[in-house]
Amino acid sequence: MKKDDSYSIGEVARKTGLTERALRFYEEQGLISPARTQGYRRAYDREDLEQLQQVQLLRRAGYSLADIGSLLDACTLNPATVIRLQIAAIKGERDRLSRQIRALEATAADLDQDQEMDVHQLCELIRLGEQSAEQAGWQQVVKDYFSEEDSARWQRATRPLMTEECQQDWAELVARVEKAISAGVAPNSLGAIALAKDWLALQAPMQGAVPGLWQQSAQMMANMEQWSHLARPPFSKAVFDFVTAAVQAGRAQKLLPAAGA
Structure with missing residues (x-):
């Protein structure tokens, strides 16, 4: 991805599987801060995608949004470390999530060899993790209405x-x-x-x-x-x-x- 490349909120939603509402919510919580165009439209760059990946993976690892905000404020997390946090969280669901685990482990290996992730890999990681987070999110919602x-x-x-x-x-x-x-x-x-x-x-x-x-x-x-x-x-x-x-x-x-x- 070139330094001056950017994506609209709709493009990010399509590429990652996150909803536009979720993207706006993360911004409201101070977890991401996309730049604005002259028309005041959101413009997401590579750093925003990396931040989204970290937010989503930490969610899947069981961290609250408040804890994620504190972690991101305190330091810049190593992507390989965050990926391994997610892997540890989903080990118990290995059979159902085998495709996600393989993708994450492959990306972690690339990062260990100092190979930079391209935009496609970042978006695919977010998409795979969002599928897991979606299920966890539904479980949390259902608990509020059903025993x-x-x-x-x-x-x-x-x-x-x-x-x-x-x-x-x-x-x-x-x-x-x-x-x-x-x-x-x-x-x-x-x-x-x-x-x-x-x-x-x-x-x-x-x-x-x-x-x-x-x-x-x-x-x-x-x-x-x-x-x-x-x-x-x-x-x-x-x-x-x-x-x-x-x-x-x-x-x-x-x-x-x-x-x-």
Whole structure:
């Protein structure tokens, strides 16, 4: 990477797998400080990517964001040392994370030989680690809304339902809702209520599988802005609010069944 190369927040998000919200959150916490262009857009350089790598790997190793901030303020961490911290943290998950471990060990070996990581390697390290951090983030979020027993029940009941076809159906429906929001469709319109009807139909099998836990799940999604820096929500708060309003409008107009019906 050339010294004057820089990347926008969108480019960094695409290359690393981090969300733009997570990148902004890290900046708000003082963990990264990307430069600004004349148009006041963020411009991430190689040093920012290295800092992001260290933040993400330390998160995976179990450090809190406050501790990470203190560590980064105190010294410049050796990338190979940080990588080995992550390796130590994921040894217990060796089978599931074997690809991540191989990539990290290979990079550490390169660093030991004074070979500089290129941008592709940095981004791939961040991406691989983010996959692990994402799972850890979800575990942290779920603990706030479900007991360990309820979480296990949820997993057992819903996992068989989330087939590849079901996931594709959800992705397509979320995209349709996002398109409606962009087009300025009103949540109380017939078009929005039709989307809400499709939403209720898709979630019905999961709701039926864990009827006693659905309220906690809905509350968790309603509060996603409080935890979206820890785990990536399946859809945006705007989508959730739009569908919620459309469901309420459909029920008020008696176009959708009442709750619990």
